[in-house]
Amino acid sequence: xxxxxxxxxxxxxxxxxxxxxxxxxxxxxxxxxxxxxxxxxxxxxxxxxxxxxxxxxxxxxxxxxxxxxxxxxxxxxxxxxxxxxxxxxxxxxxx
Numbered sequence: 001x002x003x004x005x006x007x008x009x010x011x012x013x014x015x016x017x018x019x020x021x022x023x024x025x026x027x028x029x030x031x032x033x034x035x036x037x038x039x040x041x042x043x044x045x046x047x048x049x050x051x052x053x054x055x056x057x058x059x060x061x062x063x064x065x066x067x068x069x070x071x072x073x074x075x076x077x078x079x080x081x082x083x084x085x086x087x088x089x090x091x092x093x094x095x
Contacts, residue, residue, distance in 0.1 A: 024048050027059030030066030034073060041070030 026048035033041035045067035052060050 021055070021057045024052050024055075024057040024059035024063065026051060027063035027066065030070065031062050032066075034066050034069035038070040038073035038077065041066050042074065045070060 026044050030041050030045035030048050033044055035041075045063050048059060048063035048066070051057065052063060
């Protein structure tokens with residue numbers, strides 16, 4: 001009785017799992033820092049995007065989300081700062 005050859009024997013590489021690349025750490029940090037200190041989230045997001053292009057790691061969506069949120073929170077922070085500054089400037093006593 002002869003044994004049938006397996007699928008992997010007829011198709012080389014069929015049994016090997018594809019190499020899985022991990023998620024880029026900078027992309028994760030970009031998203032986290034968007035909520036903690038948004039200017040750092042911007043820097044980390046741009047670094048992550050560059051590393052992802054070079055290494056093929058996962059996390060491009062995380063880096064993009066981190067960048068968008070970081071830019072939005074930075075703009076909102078600047079607007080808030082300017083409004084507070086304007087309010088303080090105009091709260092003086094009049095003669």
